Amino acid sequence: MSSHSPHGQSPLRTVQVLGGGNAGSSAHVRSLAAGLVARGVRVTVCAPAEADQAYGFTDAGAAHVHVPRSSDPGAVAALRAACADADLVHAHGLHASFRAVLALSGRRTPLVVTWHSRARAEGARAHLLRLLERRVAKAA
Template identity: 70%
Template sequence: MTQLRTVQVLGGGSAGSSAHVRSLTAGLVARGVRVTVCAPDPLERLYDFRGCGADHVPVARRGDPLSLGALRAACATADVVHAHGLHAAVRAAVALGGQRVPLVVTWHTRVHADGPRGHLLRLLERRAVRAAAVV
């Protein structure tokens, strides 16, 4: 039997979601799951995902082709991708486009806005939800 592989994707990495990913990662690694955390370098320095047994792929909190390419490469052999937050969920959905890898999305917080920004946020939420196997 092959080892299960999961990729955890962080966007901005608020203290709550970063601590959650650190705890989740430690638990998964302890159960024999291979974990890769895709997050900006400053979050690795603060939360030491490698210290609990995960691989770390530095992915900037941007939607540019270089960042999306790095995310897509990290997710290519994953059994499941777990995105934490709206920004991470949308970037993971774009990176996984065309791949048959289940996407799990966790909303740690929800931004409420009116007007054009609110409309954009609702569009992004719908994009993430449609791509997700579980929200």
Template identity: 70%
Template sequence: MSQLRTVQVLGGGAGSSARVSSLAAGLVARGVQVTVCAPAGSGHAHGLPASGTRFVAVPRRSDPAAVAALRTACAGADIVHAHGLHAAVRAGIALSGRG
């Protein structure tokens, strides 16, 4: 069985970052490959790379470049979990048309 891959998308709020940091650490401890997509700087503020997660800086915008970066980060993910309304809208746009 292959390793489960999940992407956590943050909108940039400090509360979400702390929850996602805890969630990511727990998932990694259970053998899940975790990628966190958030605005630059938020991953390092909560120690995400140290927890074994992959951090991808994605601006908190919905322009084509930001959506393309999010789409690339989500490629191959089994689960994409958005934290917050803004993150959900961006993830929905990025994942639209995906099988």
């Protein structure tokens, strides 16, 4: 790391985790990334490649790591590697938040979650979603 702040510390590093990347949360992450980069924070956005193409996270000064919208072991491992030296991880949406919880398992990295809309479902799926929400909220 060659870039250092005037106080001799390396800049804060945040990882923004995006799930499916609906328009609202993707635009929010781009705006957040641009604002953080302008303040000297190193930002990495973990999202599907299509989201970076559509919303230009790298154009805003963030690094982009392609992480597919999946909870399979490969996607979680890619996310875990991207979060390795993060000072803070901020996940957007329930599914991205759950993947971040899995990726950060055993680490003390602070996790912030933003749910831009609440998942709606009925029956068994609703029960599963409430369990996911509780697990994520407890970890955050």
